[in-house]
Amino acid sequence: MGISRGLRIWRLGALVAIGWGLFTITVMHVISSRDPIHDTLSSYITTDPGLLSASVLALAVGSLAVLGALAAGGVPLPRTTRVLLSLWALGLATAAIFPASYPPNPDPTSGEIHLYSCVVAFASLPAAAWTLLEPLRGKAERLVLVRWLRVGAAALVVFGVSFLFARLDEAGLPVHTVTELLPVGATQRLMLIADVALLLGLVRVAVRADATRTATELQPATVRD
Template sequence: MGISGGLPGERTRPWLLVAHVAIGWGLFAVLILHVVSGRNPVWATLSSYALTDGGVGLLGASMIAIAVGSVALLGALRAAGHRLSRTTRVLFWAWSSGLVAAALFPASYPERFNPVSGQIHEYSCAIAFLSLAALGWTLPERLRTHPAIVRLTLLTLGGVALFGVSYLMPGVLPVGLSQRLALAADIGLLLTIARAVAAPVLAPEPQPERVPG
């Protein structure tokens, strides 16, 4: 049994292309930021990379790119014929909007003190993480019950729980590592959904006719 609502078709392919390019560019920008920052990725949060020269723009661009890719994925789901619930659409937009808001309002640090921006950044990140952790449970049944999506949905839930513990109890877990694990699960879920949308429905093989006699 396939997991897509139909063949991708001409309307679905452009959405999937935009989703893959945007998410891929966002990941590439984060990789470049890691290379040029010199920070310890185990303990340093991604938000702190904004303190690097040019870090605000590069980090913000990567988050906005992933948000654009996520919206494109939502478009691909609808173009493929999946009937999405209002909850699914809201969670997609909450995840994407949270990323954009977090990009526009950097975290506050003593070196760049802005408590209002810092508060908006924290709440936006929380909304984004929690929204994607819940998204997998609301997908149409053909997607929701697929083994790979089930595993990634559980990983996103575990990732946000792990990051929450490390954030609320510093020193118990490396906050930078737990955040990256959570983000890896999030991106993995998005890409797995994209692959599911692109997969054709497997038609049942025709049974040979029995010849009486």
């Protein structure tokens, strides 16, 4: 499937940045002593701060490249979509710059910024994909987006529930059974995988939209010949 040069560059940038983010976060899990089932990614700031920041920043850069790929592919991008995708990337970058607050060097201010940056980021990506459904109505690319949007939205809900009960458990409420059934570390990682899949789905949408546009532009010349 031939694609335009501009889209090819943006797609390559997105895939390289996202791939680097996944690679560094995998290395972090391999070498770290933390529990990936119960410990959130933010808690790795106490043991592997460099790898954590590198992976999150790489995903942020890759997400901006995804936005560029969508524009280069001719996907109709409402202003709301652009803003939400930018908020996703900005939220990730802010969360990397302001780490969560953990002993032995707690920083409550940084921890609050980190928390709300994550909330903004995690909510913005599925919302951005949702705002593309109407502009893509009647197009084949919409089916690709719907499939990955459902996965991303479901993962976000599951993580949100597990995170809420984890906070209630920390507050001393009798919800430990729920936190064991839905360990926050595991659900967060599932959500991250779903978010990456959604980003790659958006790249796929850009490629298909570009191919459709190219075919449409070539069709009149073919008819004349």
